[in-house]
Amino acid sequence: MQTRKLCSVLPASYRSNVVFLRNVAVNAATVNEEQDVKVEGRPWQEVPGPKSLPLIGQLYHFLPGGLFYKTTNQEFTRKALELYGPIVRLNGMPGMPPMIMLFDPQCAEQVLRGENWLPHRPGFQSLEYFRHYYKNNNTITNEPTGLVTDHGEPWKQFRSTVNPILLQPKTIKLYTSALEEVANDMIQRLTKHFLDKAKEDLKNKKKTDDEKGVLEKLLDIDEKVAHIMASDMLFAGVDTTANTIMYNLYLLAVNPKKQEKLREEVMSQNDKKPYLKACIKESLRLLPVVSGNMRMSSKEYNLRGYKIPKGTHITFIHQDMAQLEEHYIKPKEYIPERWLVPKDDPLYYGNAHPFAYSPFGFGARMCIGRRIAELEVQTFLAKLIQNFKVEWVGPPLNVKQTSLNYAAPPYNFVLKDV
Numbered sequence: 001m002q003t004r005k006l007c008s009v010l011p012a013s014y015r016s017n018v019v020f021l022r023n024v025a026v027n028a029a030t031v032n033e034e035q036d037v038k039v040e041g042r043p044w045q046e047v048p049g050p051k052s053l054p055l056i057g058q059l060y061h062f063l064p065g066g067l068f069y070k071t072t073n074q075e076f077t078r079k080a081l082e083l084y085g086p087i088v089r090l091n092g093m094p095g096m097p098p099m100i101m102l103f104d105p106q107c108a109e110q111v112l113r114g115e116n117w118l119p120h121r122p123g124f125q126s127l128e129y130f131r132h133y134y135k136n137n138n139t140i141t142n143e144p145t146g147l148v149t150d151h152g153e154p155w156k157q158f159r160s161t162v163n164p165i166l167l168q169p170k171t172i173k174l175y176t177s178a179l180e181e182v183a184n185d186m187i188q189r190l191t192k193h194f195l196d197k198a199k200e201d202l203k204n205k206k207k208t209d210d211e212k213g214v215l216e217k218l219l220d221i222d223e224k225v226a227h228i229m230a231s232d233m234l235f236a237g238v239d240t241t242a243n244t245i246m247y248n249l250y251l252l253a254v255n256p257k258k259q260e261k262l263r264e265e266v267m268s269q270n271d272k273k274p275y276l277k278a279c280i281k282e283s284l285r286l287l288p289v290v291s292g293n294m295r296m297s298s299k300e301y302n303l304r305g306y307k308i309p310k311g312t313h314i315t316f317i318h319q320d321m322a323q324l325e326e327h328y329i330k331p332k333e334y335i336p337e338r339w340l341v342p343k344d345d346p347l348y349y350g351n352a353h354p355f356a357y358s359p360f361g362f363g364a365r366m367c368i369g370r371r372i373a374e375l376e377v378q379t380f381l382a383k384l385i386q387n388f389k390v391e392w393v394g395p396p397l398n399v400k401q402t403s404l405n406y407a408a409p410p411y412n413f414v415l416k417d418v
């Protein structure tokens with residue numbers, strides 16, 4: 001789920017309808033008090049960033065002849081970091097609030113923790129408009145629309161309902177054998193057909209609570225919640241996982257020695273698969289499907305000496321942070337071993353700031369599908385590497401950054417029987 005692309009299409013009536021409630025929590029860890037602490041600092045307008053002109057602001061930098069014309073998103077963020085440093089100001093496009101880009105994990109930590117009580121993650125305004133308004137015959141609905149698009153109290157209520165089910169390892173483990181059979185077939189399992197089948201199964205078979213899967217458990221609670229969650233899972237869970245699998249395969253294909261090491265592990269009888277997990281973490285560091293994350297500030301912050309106002313879109317550019325030499329040794333190299341070596345080894349991943357790497361987001365609003373995604377990627381990769389030697393021919397894989405980091409064709413994989 002890329003959360004940095006913005007488009008302001010919500011009608012003013014809808015925007016003003018967004019309610020923020022305080023002192024509420026998804027779980028105990030997110031409790032927070034009302035904080036209107038006065039923050040000191042230099043004005044946010046002094047944060048380094050592209051020069052701004054009257055009326056058109058910073059737009060001209062993205063037009064022909066401009067500094068950032070035709071740069072890809074990652075070229076843009078890298079250039080911005082190079083030119084302006086770890087905190088960058090974007091004044092905001094017409095109709096949009098100002099945006100601050102952060103390449104400093106300590107500041108990312110400050111904001112993510114500061115917003116953890118009821119995190120507002122902007123970035124899906126078109127979908128919000130569709131689900132809240134357009135789909136509902138152009139009248140605003142106060143019904144829940146899903147985790148991706150709700151904020152404030154409706155988000156909190158929905159998340160509290162689905163959290164214990166989607167983040168419970170015991171429930172997710174139930175999918176192991178199904179995933180082994182259909183490795184890359186998750187999408188069908190989450191369609192309406194699957195929901196209907198789950199309902200049918202529930203009617204016909206008396207399952208104990210421990211035997212019920214995610215949607216069956218949700219159906220037990222509330223059919224509507226199950227439908228909305230299935231739609232969120234399709235929206236947020238398909239391309240993310242598919243591209244993550246693709247990046248893992250690509251990195252293994254171009255690093256044959258690492259692939260051989262992984263093959264030895266997955267062929268072994270040992271249930272624990274530390275190298276497999278390390279390969280996945282390293283792939284999410286180098287080629288994350290979600291390049292960054294975002295929060296809208298609910299209060300003022302002092303970030304690197306600047307006073308950042310309430311209502312600012314603050315983006316955390318994790319993809320770049322996770323590839324900076326100050327955090328990781330040989331940051332551009334694929335070295336799964338960094339996730340396994342002991343603490344006294346200079347390669348040890350724990351030498352990096354913990355907020356430099358955050359492929360699944362943070363805190364109360366972190367990816368709810370994380371456990372499913374990890375199981376899916378692990379299952380698929382293990383099966384593939386057990387059966388095939390994966391090679392890559394031709395030029396490097398092309399990554400297109402739109403809402404997500406998409407692996408663009410051609411897919412020059414060659415699979416050879418082991």
Ligand code: HEM
Pocket residue numbers: 001121147148159232233234236237238240241244289290293294358359360361362363364365366367368369370372373
């Ligand atoms: C490798 C695969 C995946 C990656 C890298 C990923 C990454 C992310 C990230 C970075 C966020 C934002 C978290 C935040 O704001 O702190 C997120 C949110 C979310 N993800 Fe995932 N995701 C993946 C797979 C999945 C899957 C398989 C599902 C569904 C089963 C899913 C469902 C969601 C939902 C519903 C949200 C919104 C949560 C909320 O706002 O409360 N994701 N994901």
